[in-house]
Amino acid sequence: MSTRTPTTTAPGTRPGGGAGGRRPGGRALRIVLPALLITIWFVAAGIGGPYFGKVDEVSSNDQTSFLPASADATKVQNRLGDFTSSDALPAVAVMTADRTLTAQDRQALTTAVTRLKEIDGVESGISPLIPAKDGRAAEAFVPISSSGEVATVVEQVRDRLTRAAPDGVSVHITGPAGFTADLVGAFAGIDGVLLLVALAAVLVILVIVYRSLLLPVAVLATSMFALCVALLTVWWLAKAGILTLTGQTQGILFILVIGAATDYSLLYTARYREELRSTPDKGAATLAAWRSAVEPIAASGGTVIVGLLCLLLSDLNSNKSLGPVAALGIVFAMLAALTLLPALLFAFGRAAYWPRRPRFEPEHRHNAVDPRGLYARVGRLVARRPRTVWITCVALLLAGAAGIVGLRADGVPQSDLVIGTSDARDGQKALAEHFPGGSGSPASVIVEQGDLQRAADVLLAHDGVDAVTVTSADSPSGSAPVTKDGVGTVGRPGTPAPKPTVADGDVLLQATLTDPADSAAAEATVRSLRSDLAGVALVGGETATAIDTNDTSIHDRTLIIPLTLAVILVILMLLLRAVIAPVLLIITTVISFATALGVSSLVFNHVLNLPGADPSVPLFGFVFLVALGIDYNIFLMTRVREESARHGTRPGILRGLAVTGGVITSAGVVLAATFAALAVIPVLFLLQIAFIVAFGVLLDTFVVRTLLVPALTYQVGPAIWWPGRLSRPAGRHAADVRPDPAPAR
Known part of the structure; x- marks a missing residue:
């Protein structure tokens, strides 16, 4: 028998090998694989x-182009x-003055309008x-090519007319091209301002959370590399016509x-820090952290993706496109957090957390909860008064939801889509003061040639219609007026009437409305015309x-909200292997969303004095809040289930809250800050989404996930896992017999 002195080895190692008894070549693999992953991401980014x-x-x-093929407006546009x-x-170029325009004024403006044809992008x-x-x-209609840089051409038209305008004459460019130019200008800061604000906010928060220099850089690099690769993929899909990419979709993708x-990076770095305290080897810590983080990250990301x-079920093409665009973004966010970040942290090791490097503490694995921590103290409050806590939370949330x-x-x-100054909006106001409000944005009516006069009579008889023309290639202006006496040229008796342009037996009528095209009165007029011309004509236009x-x-x-809830409920049931817990989580998420929407309504109406909201705002707010809010449910409840299997349900709830509370809070603040950055883009839709999601995420973070969910689950106890193994007596830990209000130590 050998009498050699046993070699002292670090826990988790075996003589002759590394952590876990690494085989020959294992060390090379541990170096090559992280280096390969980092290289792949660097090249792709x-x-x-x-x-x-x-x-x-x-x-x-x-x-x-966002409308479904079945919409009348789409059929007319096509x-x-x-x-x-x-x-x-x-x-529509609108030129106004506080005085009557003289003959010289009109001549100068006529010359300037005629010379607009010299600008590239202005069509004949x-x-x-x-x-x-x-x-x-005075006004003039200027056709601008939709295939070019509309905003640039509009700016050139405005500048040329402004320079040529006599003293005292103001120039505005409105109409569809003018509003498109305003919208393009509003989105111009997405690539620069939005990214800088979002990244700066995240960097500040990460520095505060980690109190480290290198770790925030690694996390931000992970986010930016994921965004670069996602954008590359989406760009080529949009180029191929598979996806529709809009300014608002682009902004949402970035955020x-x-x-x-x-x-996801916050969750992994928290797990990695735990493992570094439990094992001396960074390779073993990396593998253990990855195994612990992959399920909640994959489940969270998968839930958001689903x-x-x-949104693919949406009839609105812009919504239908946002679904896969945003889902691709989440895919690359998950991949980066599960491949690039672990590789970077493995390369840095404990130095990534400098100056607060985690030290190897063998006893840490059995004493992971610090009873002095904030969320351990919150857990003790929940344990003492669970019913009081959850009833108070529900009452406050319902009070906020009443504002809905x-x-x-x-x-x-x-005209209200762009926040702040808008030349197109100013032009529309000037247009409405001096001309029919619908000038430049007529209702387009397609009707069979034989029903031309019948349809024209219906249009002319409506109080909301000022004039009707028919498209005619024979007319120098491209259209001819239509009266109750037929097609003709007003003011030129005896002139032969131009013949309407006929396509597949149909003609195109243009009805100038008396009210601005985007007004409620104009919408009422178009709805009335559609009713009067049902079965006879298709009515389109702005x-x-x-x-x-x-x-x-x-x-x-109405369709997508309940369906999304049902799908997420099924995913939670599969993940948590229970029914009661997922149902309670969905209920709390719905209440939280209703509160966010109710409070947002009060802020929009009485603080910001906004004109209203697009119908898609509640839908987008719901999808983002519910899908992202479930992330925190998953982060919390997967850890609670893990701890419950070891210590019992009620102690497991308190331990899970104590361990994940800081991570969830940090993640919530980061997500709220990034969505709040959308408010720097002066577009009404993005401002409202920014507030709803940012407020809702903070509500989820500090109230729902910190107090309401732990209190409800603590009150219910082991039955929360019904019908899973942990709900049955044989699967319960002895600690559930007499729950300890303090986390296990």
């Missing part, structure tokens, strides 16, 4: 990075090319100068990837597009 400046090449902000060779967006067919009846304004990747993909009755989410005028968009959005949220 390097390729994707330049695409930040190319998004506008594949993005679209044309509202009509056929406009049959009646005119141009797909131009009409810009510029209308002559049209003086207002009051003599203090969602940064927020989600940071959240919730987002429910004041939510005005039935659509907003196009106003009809807004109507169809709002109606479709309302249908979508």
Whole structure:
């Protein structure tokens, strides 16, 4: 028998090998694999990075292209090319003065309008100068190519007219092209300002959370690399026409990837720190942390992805596209958090947490909960008064939810989409003062040639219609007026009437409305015309597009919200292997969402004085809040289930809260900060989504996940896992017989 002195080895190692008894070649693999992962992500991010400046090449902000094929406005839009060779967006140049325009004024403006054809992107067919009846304004219709840089062309048109305008004459560009230019300008800061604000906010929070220099950089690098690769993938899918990318989708993608990747990274770094305290070997710690984090991260990301993909059932093409775009972002956020970050932290080891490097403490694994910690103290409060805590929380949440009755989410005028200054909005106001409000944005009516006069008579008889024209290639202006006496040229008796352009037996009528195209009065007019012309004609145009968009959005949220809840409920049941716990989690999430929406309604109406909200705002708020809010449920309850299997349900609840409380709080604050960054883009929709999601996430973080869920589950006890093994006497830990109000130590 050998009498050699036994070799002293570190826990978790065996003589002759590394952690876990590594085989020959294992050390090389531990070096090569992380290096390979880091290299792959660096290369992919390097390729994707330049695409930040190319998004506008594949993005679209044309509202009509988002509609379903079944919408009347879409059918009309798709056929406009049959009646005119141009797909131009009409810009309405409005020139006003506080005095009557003189003949010299009108001549100078006429010359300037005529010379607009010299600008690249301005198509032929510029209308002559049209003086207002009051003599203090004039307008001209300028067709701008929709395939070019609309915002740039509009700016050039505005500048040229402004320079040529006589003293005292103001120039505005409105109409569809003007509003498109305003919207493009509002989204111009997405690639720069939005990213900088979001990353700066996240960096500050991470430095405060970690009190480290290297770790925040590693986490931010993980988020940015995930975003670069996601953008690269989405760009090419949009280029191929598989996805529709819009300004608002782009902004949401940026924020969602940064927020989600940071959240998943926070969960992994917390687990890695725990393992570094429990084992001396960073390789073993990496593997143990990855195994512990992969289930909650995969489950959380998978739940968000499934919730987002429910948007594929939307009839609105913009919503339908957002689902897969955002889901792809979450996929890359998960992959980065589970591959790139572990590789980076393995390379850095304990130095990643400097100056608060975690030390190897063998006793840590059996004493992971610090009874002096904030969330351990919260757990003791929950254990002492569980019923009082959850009833108080529910009462407060329901009080906030009462504000939902004041939510005005039935659509907003196009002129209110951009926050702050808007030349198109100012132009529309000037237009309404001196001309029919619908000038430049007529209702488009497609009718069979034989029903032309019948449809025109219906249009002319409506108080909301000022004038009717028919598209005609024979007319110098491209259209001819229609009266109750037929097609003719007003003011030129004896002139042969132009023949309407006929396509597949149909003609195109244009009805100028008396009210602005985005007003409630104009919408009422179009709805009335559709009713009067049912079975005879299709009514489209800007106003009809807004109507169809709002109606479709309302249908979508009625369908998608309950379906998303059902899908997430099933996922939670499979994850937690229980029924009661998932049902309670879904109920708390719904109450939390209702509270966020109710409080947001009060803020929008009485603090910010906003004009209302798009019908899709509640839907988007729901999808993001519920899908992302479930993340924190999963982070908490997977750890509670893990601890319950070891210590019993009630002690497991308190231990799970104590261990995950800091991570969930940090993740919630990060996610709220990233979504709040959307408010820097001056678009009404993004401002409202920013507030709803940021407030809702903070509510989830500090109230629902910290107090309400632990108190409810503590009150119910082991039955929370019904019908799973932990709910049965044989599967319960002895600690559940007499629950200890303090976390196990």
